[in-house]
Amino acid sequence: MKLCMIGTGYVGLVSGVCFSDLGNDVICVDKDLNKIKNLKKGIIPIYEPGLDELVLKNFKNKRLKFSSNLKDSILKSDIIFICVGTPTKKNSSAADLSQVYNVAKEISTSINKFKIIITKSTVPVTTGDEIEKIFSKKVSKKLFSVVSNPEFLREGEAIRDFIYPDRIVIGTKDKRSNKILKNLYSPLISKGAKYINTSRRAAELIKYASNAFLATKITFINELSNLCEKIDVNIEDISIGMGLDKRIGSRFLRAGPAYGGSCFPKDTKAIVSTSDKFKTNLSVIKSVIKSNNNRSSLLLKRVFDILNNNIQNKRICFLGVTFKANTDDMRDSSCLSMIPSLVKKGAKINYFDPTGKKNVFNKIKNVTFSNDVKSAITKADLIIIHTEWNDFKSINFKKGVKNKNYKIFDMRNIYSAKKMKEQKIKYFAIGC
Numbered sequence: 001m002k003l004c005m006i007g008t009g010y011v012g013l014v015s016g017v018c019f020s021d022l023g024n025d026v027i028c029v030d031k032d033l034n035k036i037k038n039l040k041k042g043i044i045p046i047y048e049p050g051l052d053e054l055v056l057k058n059f060k061n062k063r064l065k066f067s068s069n070l071k072d073s074i075l076k077s078d079i080i081f082i083c084v085g086t087p088t089k090k091n092s093s094a095a096d097l098s099q100v101y102n103v104a105k106e107i108s109t110s111i112n113k114f115k116i117i118i119t120k121s122t123v124p125v126t127t128g129d130e131i132e133k134i135f136s137k138k139v140s141k142k143l144f145s146v147v148s149n150p151e152f153l154r155e156g157e158a159i160r161d162f163i164y165p166d167r168i169v170i171g172t173k174d175k176r177s178n179k180i181l182k183n184l185y186s187p188l189i190s191k192g193a194k195y196i197n198t199s200r201r202a203a204e205l206i207k208y209a210s211n212a213f214l215a216t217k218i219t220f221i222n223e224l225s226n227l228c229e230k231i232d233v234n235i236e237d238i239s240i241g242m243g244l245d246k247r248i249g250s251r252f253l254r255a256g257p258a259y260g261g262s263c264f265p266k267d268t269k270a271i272v273s274t275s276d277k278f279k280t281n282l283s284v285i286k287s288v289i290k291s292n293n294n295r296s297s298l299l300l301k302r303v304f305d306i307l308n309n310n311i312q313n314k315r316i317c318f319l320g321v322t323f324k325a326n327t328d329d330m331r332d333s334s335c336l337s338m339i340p341s342l343v344k345k346g347a348k349i350n351y352f353d354p355t356g357k358k359n360v361f362n363k364i365k366n367v368t369f370s371n372d373v374k375s376a377i378t379k380a381d382l383i384i385i386h387t388e389w390n391d392f393k394s395i396n397f398k399k400g401v402k403n404k405n406y407k408i409f410d411m412r413n414i415y416s417a418k419k420m421k422e423q424k425i426k427y428f429a430i431g432c
């Protein structure tokens with residue numbers, strides 16, 4: 001099949017590369033000329049394990065192409081995936097769909113034969129209806145079909161998630177499009193992915209409902225961890241005990257800092273906005289958003305307690321600044337609010353991140369970047385493990401930290417509290 005991915009962010013790039021690796025001809029298009037220029041040279045704009053090799057392989061065998069010419073790419077393709085951003089609007093919590101509608105308008109002027117137009121971007125329910133209206137103004141109904149096919153990949157695990165998804169959701173009532181798409185996804189279906197054909201509106205909602213449910217699960221365990229801290233119970237025991245119940249499941253029950261990233265914060269807000277629009281009340285999700293917004297203040301309070309409210313001139317080292325491991329994405333990372341708050345209280349921050357993110361806090365005084373773990377921790381009064389990178393899982397703190405009275409606050413519970421106690425390290429974790 002000839003495919004065109006519009007937008008070379010995480011979704012457009014990863015799914016485009018994977019589709020080409022499955023044997024399709026794929027053109028990845030972006031209006032960002034610099035991105036396309038770099039991609040053609042093999043420079044990948046995101047940190048995603050394994051992506052560079054796949055890009056190189058499929059670019060060399062010519063199944064994968066990069067272009068900034070949208071019109072030409074549309075004309076050459078049978079299936080067009082809209083993969084542009086849907087961030088939160090500046091003045092409300094609704095999704096800003098301007099990128100999606102602009103692209104839809106552009107595509108609608110270049111339809112020369114039957115094409116399937118797919119929203120892979122996360123879009124609120126009824127967006128497909130609006131796109132269909134845009135097309136109907138320019139093109140005969142016989143020449144297009146608008147389908148919702150939400151993407152469920154996670155950053156850092158994107159290739160594996162794309163190739164081995166739990167399910168593929170196709171929202172369309174058009175039998176012809178469904179048949180073509182089932183065939184496109186057949187290599188993944190044969191590897192065990194469940195294929196669901198549903199209505200377009202249902203497909204749009206499945207995506208938001210899934211993200212909101214996962215955010216709820218995390219918030220649930222985060223709140224329980226607050227209780228555990230007061231009653232001498234370890235939250236890890238609770239997660240294991242609950243997770244073994246197959247109806248609950250063990251995943252997304254890791255307590256930690258506020259959830260972040262480019263999806264959960266914006267998508268929980270957007271689904272609430274949709275429910276408001278249709279005059280219903282998603283009160284559980286509203287409360288999840290509120291609890292998550294409050295989480296960083298709660299953890300900062302814990303930091304103050306650990307340092308006996310004596311923050312002035314304390315050297316605090318952050319290990320990891322991205323919103324989770326194996327990505328260089330800083331979008332809605334909880335440390336973006338925590339670090340400036342600590343600096344305001346008089347702390348001196350240094351941080352290390354394996355992705356080498358040197359310039360994140362360069363506008364803030366008293367925040368410096370360290371080149372490696374060793375130099376980051378050596379003079380620290382408090383080490384905060386903010387991101388669960390493998391690089392941080394076997395540090396010899398006893399040898400590495402020169403300051404005798406140092407403390408560790410492990411926000412990801414990657415060390416055993418018991419072993420730390422045995423080594424007489426002043427160790428604090430989440431929910432214990």
Ligand SMILES: NC(=O)c1ccc[n+]([C@@H]2O[C@H](COP(=O)([O-])OP(=O)(O)OC[C@H]3O[C@@H](n4cnc5c(N)ncnc54)[C@H](O)[C@@H]3O)[C@@H](O)[C@H]2O)c1
Nearest residue numbers: 007008009010011030031032083084085086121122151155
């Ligand atoms: N990031 C993820 O892991 C993930 C996972 C699943 C779903 N999603 C959803 O997928 C969508 C894309 O997310 P992302 O993180 O990949 O986005 P992104 O914002 O990182 O990238 C979007 C890209 O689209 C390009 N673009 C915008 N308008 C364009 C136009 N008119 N023509 C050509 N290119 C254009 C931009 O230049 C940019 O490179 C969002 O709706 C998001 O919610 C993201």
Ligand SMILES: O=c1ccn([C@@H]2O[C@H](COP(=O)(O)OP(=O)(O)O[C@H]3O[C@H](CO)[C@@H](O)[C@H](O)[C@H]3O)[C@@H](O)[C@H]2O)c(=O)[nH]1
Nearest residue numbers: 151152153154155218252253254256259260261263323324
């Ligand atoms: O047990 C857990 C699991 C995750 N998180 C946090 O939750 C956030 C999101 O993590 P994750 O879901 O792994 O990353 P994303 O790449 O944002 O992926 C989510 O958002 C994508 C965009 O919509 C979806 O496609 C994915 O299915 C969905 O998992 C991060 O801050 C994690 O640290 C926890 O605190 N505890």
